[in-house]
Amino acid sequence: MEVKLKVKRFDPEKSKDNIWYQDYNIDIHPSSTILDALINVREEVDGTLGLRCACRASICGSCGMKVNGQAKLVCKTRVEEIAPKGEILLIEPMGNHTIIRDLIVDISTFFAKIEQITPYLQPDSEPETGEFIVSNESMDKLLTEMNCIMCGLCVSDCTVLEVDKTFIGPAALAKASRFVYDPRDDQTNQRLNYLNDEQGGIWDCTRCMQCVEVCPKGVSPMDRIMDLRESAIEIGAKKTHGYHHTNSFEKSVTANGRLDETRLAIESAGIFNISRLIDLIPVGLKALIRGKLPPLFPHKAEDNKKIQELAKKIKEDK
Amino acid sequence: MYDHDLLIVGAGLAGLRCAVEAQRMGLKVAVITKVHPVRSHSNAAQGGINAPLTDRGDDWKGHALDTIKGSDYLADQDAVEIMSQEAGEAVLELERMGVIFSRGEDGKLGTRRFGGQKVARTFFVGAITGSALLHVLYEQSLKLGLQVYEEWFVTSLINEEGVIKGVVALDLKTGELEAITAKAVVIAAGGAGRVFEPSTNALICTGDGLSLAWNNGAGLMDMEMIQYHPTTLARTGILMSEAARGEGAYLFNSEGDRFMEKYAPDYMELASRDVVSRAEQTEINEGRGIDGNVLLDLRHLGKDFIESRLGYLQEVSVEFLGIDMAEKPVPIRPGMHYIMGGIKTDVNGETGVPGLYAAGECANVSVHGANRLGANSLLDTVVFGRRSATKASEYVKTVKDSRISTSEHVEKDLNRIKKILNNKGRFRTSEIRNTMATAMTEGIGVFRDQKSMEYAKKIVEESKIKFRDSLVVENKGKVYNTDLLFALELGYMIDCAESIVHGALTRKESRGAHFRTDIKDRNDKEWLKHTLIYRDRSGELKIETPDVTITQWKPVERVY
Ligand SMILES: Cc1cc2nc3c(=O)[nH]c(=O)nc-3n(C[C@H](O)[C@H](O)[C@H](O)COP(=O)(O)OP(=O)(O)OC[C@H]3O[C@@H](n4cnc5c(N)ncnc54)[C@H](O)[C@@H]3O)c2cc1C
Numbered sequence: 001m002e003v004k005l006k007v008k009r010f011d012p013e014k015s016k017d018n019i020w021y022q023d024y025n026i027d028i029h030p031s032s033t034i035l036d037a038l039i040n041v042r043e044e045v046d047g048t049l050g051l052r053c054a055c056r057a058s059i060c061g062s063c064g065m066k067v068n069g070q071a072k073l074v075c076k077t078r079v080e081e082i083a084p085k086g087e088i089l090l091i092e093p094m095g096n097h098t099i100i101r102d103l104i105v106d107i108s109t110f111f112a113k114i115e116q117i118t119p120y121l122q123p124d125s126e127p128e129t130g131e132f133i134v135s136n137e138s139m140d141k142l143l144t145e146m147n148c149i150m151c152g153l154c155v156s157d158c159t160v161l162e163v164d165k166t167f168i169g170p171a172a173l174a175k176a177s178r179f180v181y182d183p184r185d186d187q188t189n190q191r192l193n194y195l196n197d198e199q200g201g202i203w204d205c206t207r208c209m210q211c212v213e214v215c216p217k218g219v220s221p222m223d224r225i226m227d228l229r230e231s232a233i234e235i236g237a238k239k240t241h242g243y244h245h246t247n248s249f250e251k252s253v254t255a256n257g258r259l260d261e262t263r264l265a266i267e268s269a270g271i272f273n274i275s276r277l278i279d280l281i282p283v284g285l286k287a288l289i290r291g292k293l294p295p296l297f298p299h300k301a302e303d304n305k306k307i308q309e310l311a312k313k314i315k316e317d318k
Numbered sequence: 319m320y321d322h323d324l325l326i327v328g329a330g331l332a333g334l335r336c337a338v339e340a341q342r343m344g345l346k347v348a349v350i351t352k353v354h355p356v357r358s359h360s361n362a363a364q365g366g367i368n369a370p371l372t373d374r375g376d377d378w379k380g381h382a383l384d385t386i387k388g389s390d391y392l393a394d395q396d397a398v399e400i401m402s403q404e405a406g407e408a409v410l411e412l413e414r415m416g417v418i419f420s421r422g423e424d425g426k427l428g429t430r431r432f433g434g435q436k437v438a439r440t441f442f443v444g445a446i447t448g449s450a451l452l453h454v455l456y457e458q459s460l461k462l463g464l465q466v467y468e469e470w471f472v473t474s475l476i477n478e479e480g481v482i483k484g485v486v487a488l489d490l491k492t493g494e495l496e497a498i499t500a501k502a503v504v505i506a507a508g509g510a511g512r513v514f515e516p517s518t519n520a521l522i523c524t525g526d527g528l529s530l531a532w533n534n535g536a537g538l539m540d541m542e543m544i545q546y547h548p549t550t551l552a553r554t555g556i557l558m559s560e561a562a563r564g565e566g567a568y569l570f571n572s573e574g575d576r577f578m579e580k581y582a583p584d585y586m587e588l589a590s591r592d593v594v595s596r597a598e599q600t601e602i603n604e605g606r607g608i609d610g611n612v613l614l615d616l617r618h619l620g621k622d623f624i625e626s627r628l629g630y631l632q633e634v635s636v637e638f639l640g641i642d643m644a645e646k647p648v649p650i651r652p653g654m655h656y657i658m659g660g661i662k663t664d665v666n667g668e669t670g671v672p673g674l675y676a677a678g679e680c681a682n683v684s685v686h687g688a689n690r691l692g693a694n695s696l697l698d699t700v701v702f703g704r705r706s707a708t709k710a711s712e713y714v715k716t717v718k719d720s721r722i723s724t725s726e727h728v729e730k731d732l733n734r735i736k737k738i739l740n741n742k743g744r745f746r747t748s749e750i751r752n753t754m755a756t757a758m759t760e761g762i763g764v765f766r767d768q769k770s771m772e773y774a775k776k777i778v779e780e781s782k783i784k785f786r787d788s789l790v791v792e793n794k795g796k797v798y799n800t801d802l803l804f805a806l807e808l809g810y811m812i813d814c815a816e817s818i819v820h821g822a823l824t825r826k827e828s829r830g831a832h833f834r835t836d837i838k839d840r841n842d843k844e845w846l847k848h849t850l851i852y853r854d855r856s857g858e859l860k861i862e863t864p865d866v867t868i869t870q871w872k873p874v875e876r877v878y
Contacts, residue, residue, distance in 0.1 A: 012797050013795045013796060013797055031553070033638075042748075042800075043746065043749075046792070047747075047791065047792035047801040048793040048801060050800055052353075052357075054353060054357055054520040054521050054522045055359070055361070055520040055521075056520070057634060058633070059361055059362050059446070059630070060357045060361050060362065061361075062353070076637050076638070078637075100797065100798050101795075101797050101798045111354070115460060119460060120416060120457035120458060121416035129407075130373075131414065131426060132413065132414065133426060136421035136422065139420070139421055140420075143443070143444055146418050146443065146450055146453075149356070150356055150453075182416070182418070
């Protein structure tokens with residue numbers, strides 16, 4: 001079938017803003033992957049096209065890029081899946097990474113974030129011979145995180161990283177959870193406290209689900225981050241806006257069956273956090289002018305009772 | 319000026335295991351790698367790693383014998399003994415570093431059975447063992463603060479009067495050529511699968527290390543021993559791990575027969591790889607295949623089992639062929655997978671060239687002989703990766719100063735690269751590579767004979783000339799010029815292909831993976847020998863045939 005590719009190109013040697021889109025029309029087997037198509041371009045049409053790829057079997061993590069705006073491993077994305085009728089495929093480098101040339105991005109910031117979470121096992125003592133004896137279930141659970149191949153797709157499409165470069169990010173946090181829940185590691189609390197307190201830690205995630213969506217290995221980084229939040233609260237790490245926010249959210253919904261946004265904003269900041277509260281005043285005034293200020297005394301939802309029951313059930317199920 | 323005690327070329331399992339050891343010994347170590355460490359091809363290993371653990375009722379002699387029988391008696395038995403004896407500790411140490419191995423009820427590491435072995439002694443992490451191991455060794459390298467030249471490509475070794483003193487390398491991100499000196503260099507640059515088409519190997523497996531060593535006086539041994547894996551996915555050539563058969567999968571032909579009954583009644587699907595691949599190819603050649611494939615059937619294992627123990631295989635089968643293995647058998651065929659041959663080393667990684675060591679798939683110790691057992695390669699990388707660090711560190715201590723004048727060496731490679739870039743030829747790298755690699759599969763395949771091997775040799779010779787005289791590289795830039803990179807890799811691949819065809823033409827018998835339809839029998843009288851090829855500066859080949867080391871296992875007929 002004919003495949004139409006529109007590829008974002010960048011050549012740093014011509015000039016800093018030498019970016020252009022180049023069209024390639026090629027003929028390939030319908031069940032080919034997008035990587036097959038790009039290799040075909042590179043081998044037969046344009047040897048200057050730059051991209052990374054190695055295993056062609058979705059295990060090395062080299063070929064992350066954006067296809068029609070969403071990050072994908074192109075080796076496991078078939079052309080006919082995305083463009084069944086031969087529609088144009090827009091190919092761009094991953095987001096939240098500096099571009100080196102064409103589709104090749106600088107991965108050093110990605111790996112710097114990984115290093116930030118002390119990414120190795122830290123047991124207090126290890127057996128001198130033999131192995132650690134731990135249950136298979138505890139290990140099996142870690143296999144989800146272990147599946148991570150550090151391809152960077154989750155980081156590429158992370159909406160928090162787009163605005164906040166300090167966010168440790170989905171991949172590194174998922175990696176952190178791999179150690180937090182490893183029964184052989186003895187730094188669990190230190191790790192959790194760090195992830196909780198550090199700027200850019202677990203509370204920065206906005207739960208937009210992008211990372212879950214694009215992860216090619218089912219790691220579901222956001223779910224790992226939520227696990228970490230819960231564990232942080234469990235060990236008593238409660239001095240964060242994030243914790244107050246969650247707490248206030250829950251209280252408001254269980255009490256009134258709906259969200260009390262005024263209270264949520266104030267409680268998230270912390271009732272005694274004067275400077276944060278002052279920061280909130282302009283936001284409140286703006287909302288007032290636009291008629292968007294939530295009522296100071298919230299109404300109760302009509303089927304409040306049902307919601308309360310639901311909340312109770314969720315708590316019990318835990 | 320970059321200078322180290324020990325420089326390791328390659329950040330796969332062999333390179334990183336070597337680096338961790340050397341770093342622990344207090345040497346000034348650096349690793350140089352053309353891809354980020356976790357992108358190294360070791361990540362593709364699926365099925366597992368072998369170790370005979372005594373507390374599981376196993377013993378090293380059992381593993382050694384299976385390995386030697388698997389090798390069709392071409393492995394050097396002293397080397398196999400060392401590997402089998404050190405295996406247990408090597409694997410347990412990986413666990414202690416953090417590898418999340420699958421376990422049994424008692425909380426200890428669990429096993430699965432692999433081909434060519436009578437007992438289950440393969441330790442594993444689902445179907446992502448290599449990735450799990452590589453990521454953990456990478457973690458250890460971070461813990462130890464290992465210096466890594468990441469995305470740097472070695473273009474040559476610095477050789478002063480036969481002594482290796484470092485490398486010249488291209489920093490891919492800047493395009494600058496630099497010298498890195500070291501008291502010793504370990505080559506752990508992986509396999510050469512791309513010399514063949516198709517292959518289960520990554521596009522980066524281009525035999526660079528083999529060629530670098532060969533061009534600096536080291537010998538390449540048993541290069542004709544090319545492993546064709548019995549189960550590679552139809553059309554894509556992606557590997558379906560032996561773990562599938564280890565966990566109980568069957569092979570069927572188009573007539574619905576479990577054909578392995580005919581070829582290996584005892585071991586059935588779990589005979590050695592060369593045996594199973596030949597059986598499949600025979601079925602296909604005799605008309606009992608399905609579009610050039612046979613079927614791998616896992617249905618009786620059940621969906622839950624498949625997904626928990628062989629998740630990656632299911633993923634690949636669904637994603638690439640749209641087949642749910644719990645519901646339908648998958649079409650598979652033999653595909654080029656591994657090179658048993660490599661840089662000749664002793665059991666400590668020494669190549670015989672002062673300052674030069676080798677470990678991993680690019681080395682030939684020789685523990686795999688004419689056919690490697692599944693899950694023995696990962697073992698080879700960690701055992702001999704570690705041992706080469708130990709030996710190299712002794713040598714490092716004897717070298718006073720490694721800093722030398724390097725401009726001449728850099729200049730030489732600079733000129734070579736200029737020449738390639740300025741060449742106004744008409745063949746793209748890919749065209750030469752694809753023609754050669756296809757011919758290699760035809761000529762040095764599952765079955766081969768004099769004629770087919772001569773054909774491969776002719777194409778390799780033609781490729782060499784095309785590469786020299788008529789290559790064209792379109793991209794003339796510096797920053798991440800993959801076009802140039804592939805051209806340099808092609809040079810390495812041609813060297814590998816040359817050594818393979820000459821190894822194959824030298825061995826006048828059939829043994830393991832080297833099966834000649836014109837001389838079908840193994841000939842222990844004349845060929846219990848390695849083929850060992852050297853090439854001098856003028857390009858002249860010198861071929862030797864040293865004896866295989868036999869310790870306690872006399873060669874007997876090999877039946878499965
Ligand atoms: C699909 C697949 C599945 C497998 N499954 C198993 C299994 O289950 N069990 C088993 O035992 N074995 C298995 N094998 C074999 C095993 O994975 C490999 O033999 C082994 O991992 C090789 O490791 P290595 O460290 O020698 O090389 P690699 O991991 O290939 O590393 C080579 C390194 O060298 C570097 N390098 C190469 N050339 C240069 C250069 N010019 N300049 C700078 N750096 C360079 C690369 O960047 C890389 O870091 C499998 C192989 C494949 C292909």
